[in-house]
Amino acid sequence: MLRTKSPYILRLDVSGFPVAWTSWEEAICLYVKGQVAWEAGEHAFSFRGGTSRLTGKRSSITVNSIVAVHGNSMSKRIYRQTPHLNNRELFRRDNGMCMYCGQSFPDGALTRDHIIPRSKGGKDIWTNVVAACRRCNGLKGGQTTDQARLQLLAIPFVPNPAEYLALKNRRILMDQMEFLKKQFRHDRLLNMKVSHFSVENEIDTNRLNRFIGPL
Ligand SMILES: [Zn+2]
Numbered sequence: 001m002l003r004t005k006s007p008y009i010l011r012l013d014v015s016g017f018p019v020a021w022t023s024w025e026e027a028i029c030l031y032v033k034g035q036v037a038w039e040a041g042e043h044a045f046s047f048r049g050g051t052s053r054l055t056g057k058r059s060s061i062t063v064n065s066i067v068a069v070h071g072n073s074m075s076k077r078i079y080r081q082t083p084h085l086n087n088r089e090l091f092r093r094d095n096g097m098c099m100y101c102g103q104s105f106p107d108g109a110l111t112r113d114h115i116i117p118r119s120k121g122g123k124d125i126w127t128n129v130v131a132a133c134r135r136c137n138g139l140k141g142g143q144t145t146d147q148a149r150l151q152l153l154a155i156p157f158v159p160n161p162a163e164y165l166a167l168k169n170r171r172i173l174m175d176q177m178e179f180l181k182k183q184f185r186h187d188r189l190l191n192m193k194v195s196h197f198s199v200e201n202e203i204d205t206n207r208l209n210r211f212i213g214p215l
Pocket residue numbers: 098099100101102103132133134135136137
């Protein structure tokens with residue numbers, strides 16, 4: 001899970017495939033090193049750096065909310081990998097809802113239920129797990145859904161790379177979500193919330209001074 005007050009920058013490979021979330025510090029480094037090939041976002045964030053000893057002027061740099069970076073295409077490698085399964089992303093995949101009773105719960109009240117119980121050989125994989133409230137998980141216990149007479153409200157799925165990136169970042173910006181959505185394969189992820197905030201108010205520019213100094 002990404003934790004920051006500032007937005008994360010969506011990093012693409014040079015072919016436009018979404019690869020990762022990058023902190024704004026890392027994004028500035030990519031710009032400074034000339035590694036940004038092109039930009040695709042609607043937001044441009046300006047950061048002020050240190051004062052140049054040569055010109056006496058304060059430097060600044062603008063970072064786009066979506067940047068494509070030079071280098072090899074990552075898409076084949078990432079598509080071969082299964083995204084890491086953890087509860088935060090699992091609960092978000094299932095819209096914070098118990099997949100048996102359909103009620104919404106905060107993350108702390110949800111559990112990871114194994115559809116085929118682990119005691120019956122069920123695996124701990126995306127397609128065998130759902131979010132479940134404590135009550136339903138307790139009712140089901142070590143039984144299968146048939147034995148417990150419970151019915152799944154939705155089929156569990158493995159998020160694809162774009163979906164997983166969207167699940168990982170809870171402060172995703174509208175343009176980043178729109179970009180990722182084009183590669184979504186599961187309709188029930190289309191209504192994920194996006195974040196609206198003023199970046200300029202959140203960034204501590206002194207951190208930038210310490211980070212890169214005069215540009
Ligand atoms: Zn429930």
